[in-house]
Amino acid sequence: MATIRQRNGHWQCIIKRKGYPTLSKTFELRKDAERWGRQQERAIDAGQWMDRTEAEQTTLGDLLKRYSLEVSSKKRGADVEMIRIEALRRSKLALFSVAGVTSQRLAEWRDQRLEEVSGSTVSRELTLISHVFSVAIREWGFALQNNPVSLIRKPAFEKPRDRVLTEEQRLALLTSVGRCRNHWIRPVVVFALETAARRGEILSLRWDDIDMVRKVAKVSGKTGCRNIPLSPTCISLLKSLPRSHEGRVFPVTAETLKQAYKRAVDRSGIEDFTFHDLRHDALTRLAKMGFNILELRTISGHATANMLQRYVSIDAGDLAGRLAGQKISREGQNLRRVR
Structure with a gap:
C-alpha cells in the first residue's frame, strides 16, 4: 500500500514492495500523489513496472x-x-x-x-x-x-528534384566556384560533376583510396564501399592537387563546403541548385553518353534501378532525335540493298 505524507508543504508518495526499489515522488496536490501511487502499484501487480528514472x-x-x-x-x-x-x-x-x-x-x-x-x-x-x-x-x-x-505520421517526401545544368550554366558555376577564397571548393565541385559521388563520399576520400594506374577511386558512403571510374578530367585534377598531411584528398569540412558552394551558386545566377543536384546532373550526362543501367548503378551506388531513376533525367526530345537517327540509318541500309 502506498504511503502518502505531507512534507515541506508538498505531498510525497512512497511505495515499498519486496523485489522492487523504493519508489517515491513529490507532488503539489495530494490527489496527484495518490493517482501516481495507484498507477505504480497497478504496474507492479501486472508485472509491467519499469524504472523510468533515467528517462525522466x-x-x-x-x-x-x-x-x-x-x-x-x-x-x-x-x-x-x-x-x-x-x-x-x-x-x-x-x-x-x-x-x-x-x-x-x-x-x-x-x-x-x-x-x-x-x-x-x-x-x-x-x-x-x-x-x-x-x-x-x-x-x-x-x-x-x-x-x-x-x-505519428511522417510528412511525405516531396517530388524528386529534376535539376540539370545547361552547358552555359555549368561553365558559369565552375567559374564562380573558382573565385571562392577556399581553393578546395572548385576541385570538390569538379570531382562531383565528373563522378556523381555524394558529398560525404567525396569529403571522406583519402589518397590511399585512389588508384591512378587503374583510374578508379574507392569511395565509402551510406550504401557501403564501391569503386568508381575516374575520367581524364578527374585524373588531371588529382595530379594537380597538393597532398595534405592528414591524408584526405579534399581537406575541407562539410559546413565550409556548404556555405562556400551556396555563395558560389548565388554569384553564378543559377537558381535553386544544391550540391546534391550535382549528382543528378552527372548521372544524367553519363546516361546520355551511353552508359547502361548496370554501369550507372555501379557508379552511383544505388541499390535498385528505381532509386537510380530519380537521379537521371531523360529528355523526350533527345529520344525523338535518336529515333529519327535510327530511322534514317535503316532507310540508308535499305537503299544500299536496293542498289
Whole structure:
C-alpha cells in the first residue's frame, strides 16, 4: 500500500514492495500523489513496472549528444548527421525529458517545423529521432513503453528534384566556384560533376583510396564501399592537387563546403541548385553518353534501378532525335540493298 505524507508543504508518495526499489515522488496536490501511487502499484501487480528514472531525468538534448558520440561518430558520413543533431539540440523539443517527448509533443513540433522547412527535411529529422529512441530503448536500457515517433505520421517526401545544368550554366558555376577564397571548393565541385559521388563520399576520400594506374577511386558512403571510374578530367585534377598531411584528398569540412558552394551558386545566377543536384546532373550526362543501367548503378551506388531513376533525367526530345537517327540509318541500309 502506498504511503502518502505531507512534507515541506508538498505531498510525497512512497511505495515499498519486496523485489522492487523504493519508489517515491513529490507532488503539489495530494490527489496527484495518490493517482501516481495507484498507477505504480497497478504496474507492479501486472508485472509491467519499469524504472523510468533515467528517462525522466535525461533530456532529449542529452540523449542526442550521447547518440552523436557513441553512434553517429562511427557512421559513414558522420559530419552531416552531427550537423543535423546539433540543430535538433537547439530546438525546444530537446529541452523535454526523454519520457516527456510524447507523440503529441512530437506532432506539434513536426507541424511547427513544416512551416520552416520542407516535408522531406522534417521526415529525415524524424527518422533520426526515431533511431535515437530505438537505440535508447534496446541498447541503453531506457524504460519507455514505445518509440513515440512510430505513433505519428511522417510528412511525405516531396517530388524528386529534376535539376540539370545547361552547358552555359555549368561553365558559369565552375567559374564562380573558382573565385571562392577556399581553393578546395572548385576541385570538390569538379570531382562531383565528373563522378556523381555524394558529398560525404567525396569529403571522406583519402589518397590511399585512389588508384591512378587503374583510374578508379574507392569511395565509402551510406550504401557501403564501391569503386568508381575516374575520367581524364578527374585524373588531371588529382595530379594537380597538393597532398595534405592528414591524408584526405579534399581537406575541407562539410559546413565550409556548404556555405562556400551556396555563395558560389548565388554569384553564378543559377537558381535553386544544391550540391546534391550535382549528382543528378552527372548521372544524367553519363546516361546520355551511353552508359547502361548496370554501369550507372555501379557508379552511383544505388541499390535498385528505381532509386537510380530519380537521379537521371531523360529528355523526350533527345529520344525523338535518336529515333529519327535510327530511322534514317535503316532507310540508308535499305537503299544500299536496293542498289
